[in-house]
């Protein structure tokens with residue numbers, strides 16, 4: 001399939017050296033979701049790529065015409081630099097873990113405009129206000145929601161009985177649904193607070209959520225780890241302070 005030359009905004013997810021002077025980059029692009037692109041001569045050419053192939057920046061990239069499997073990265077320049085990310089090591093690590101999560105959770109070459117906007121929003125927030133220990137978790141639940149993997153915390157997956165809104169629930173990881181005690185219950189306990197928080201951050205504007213209590217944070221992290229292991233066979237990165 002031939003692809004014409006086009007421009008798009010992108011965040012760099014990963015870059016690995018290839019052959020003598022090339023690099024293969026994985027990008028989260030605004031128009032195509034996650035893509036892999038061959039950057040010819042990227043290790044030598046300062047002209048076409050400058051110092052642009054770095055993770056803490058919004059890039060404007062030119063995808064060249066190609067007939068191959070990979071996109072071809074013709075040029076890249078920094079459009080917005082998130083210098084504030086490197087003011088704190090924890091912040092840098094959280095940003096790196098967020099990018100790794102994107103790479104793990106989102107399918108390649110499927111448009112993911114909302115995920116792009118949310119990742120960019122996370123970086124802008126970190127850049128301007130710094131980060132705390134629940135931001136990565138909130139972002140990860142948001143991505144799961146965008147990938148269609150949000151748990152259903154409202155009704156028992158067996159008998160369909162509704163759990164009263166503020167009540168604690170038991171989450172069955174395999175079905176991604178709650179199971180009431182009458183139906184045998186399930187392993188992962190979520191307090192009313194943790195349950196409301198997961199639903200809140202999955203909806204969008206996850207950065208405006210109230211910080212969860214430490215107990216709720218531990219519960220939500222356990223649910224996230226379990227859901228990712230069950231449904232993606234993945235071990236998602238955890239907060240650097242955990």
Ligand SMILES: [Zn+2]
Nearest residue numbers: 156159180183
């Ligand atoms: Zn039930």
